[in-house]
Amino acid sequence: DQQVKQNSPSLSVQEGRISILNCDYTNSMFDYFLWYKKYPAEGPTFLISISSIKDKNEDGRFTVFLNKSAKHLSLHIVPSQPGDSAVYFCAATVRGSEKLVFGKGTKLTVNP
């Protein structure tokens, strides 16, 4: 039972354009959401997070949007850079439970 779904295994965008990565979840108890970036042969690196009391959080080129009614969140990267090419994982948790539930990831390729 996949509680966190990233339906696009891959995404390719042109340098300078916007990258939009999507994530859906099924468990309405989740109240904290995170995005991690992962390069090959490395561990995931925390990117940005959002609490369920917010609908948007911005950090530089990265913005995460949360639509609780649709149980959907998205990560926007603008402008995209070749160094952003990596696998992006969406994760969700219930605060206090300590368990992160990850999606399967979306491989982003930013072409120069």
Next chain:
Amino acid sequence: NAGVMQNPRHLVRRRGQEARLRCSPMKGHSHVYWYRQLPEEGLKFMVYLQKENIIDESGMPKERFSAEFPKEGPSILRIQQVVRGDSAAYFCASSDNRNTEAFFGQGTRLTVV
């Protein structure tokens, strides 16, 4: 300020052998988490430990797998009598308390032949 250190980076074991994976958390971190990533899958939670205590092992297989985080030394994930299906990347993460983001290590890639 070293990050989360995992060793070995790569581990090859024959079926039936034991695998020991080590994780040294970031300095000052007393919370350790283990995750497993099977090929083409996301990371799956296995166990959460604080010093000398297992807090949540709900993601750990009931047999052959164990974890510890002693007062001194690294956290150890131990897999006894490994089988081919145990081949995966095992990631450790640490945090300084329950409500802060966890930092991940580079992972140990276990291959069972």
